[in-house]
Amino acid sequence: MKFYSIPAGPFEVNTYIAFNDLGGRKEGFLIDPGGREKKIEKIIKDEGIVLKFILNTHCHIDHVAMDNYFKEKFGIKIMANKEEEYILKNLKEQAEYLGFIYTGDVVIDEYLRENEAIAVEGVNILPIFTPGHSPGSTSFLVNDKYLFSGDTLFKNTIGRTDISGGSQELIISSIKNKLLKLADGIKVLPGHGEPTTIGEERKYNPYLI
Ligand SMILES: [Zn+2]
DSSP states (O other): OOOEEEEETTTTEEEEEOOOOSSSEEEEEEEEEOOHHHHHHHHHHHHTTEEEEEEEEEHHHHHHTTTTHHHHHHHHHHOOGGGHHHHHTOOOOHHHHHHHOOOOOOOOOOOOTTTTEETTTTTTEEEEEEEEEESSEEEEEETTEEEEEEEEEEETEEEEOTTOOOHHHHHHHHIIIIIITSTTTTTEESSSSEEEEHHHHHHHOOOTO
8 A cells, every 4th residue: 555644624634645556557546645735636636646535533523624625525425433414514613613615414323333344456544443532433444454543543642622522531542442452563654643553553552541
């Protein structure tokens, strides 16, 4: 798998463009499209990627702001955890309050199922439900090498839990019982900020020691 990480939108969400690297036709997907849509489109075009779907780690506005834009542009489906639907009910208010462009209601076209793999050619994506930052927060383990951790696990910190539906107890148990079970060498690609590894977070993350 190859990927681009584009900090996008007012909260600089890491929007990822991930795609297979098999030398032929490139198939790929977006994770958390939050803005910078023209730049992202240019990369997709220049690389010749055929987009298959959008994955959302959760549905706070900064992570879904451009879902509808890409859904319409490329005719692709939006996938997220069903538990996030309640957040989508007040998306317009979130957008207005936080300064995002509102592109209409976001509808989840297909619900993620935990541990049920989603695939594009050469890329195996395993959704791991990691509630705590929000009830349906999901991390994606890709090819047993990369973990897209959304707003659950960050470099040296964890996601905030003071937004409605958040739970500090749950986020810590999600990370300890699910993410820290993964191998040290797995690269963690979070929803904001710098990448890290499972091993580094196991050793140095003050919330997990
Ligand atoms: Zn969030």
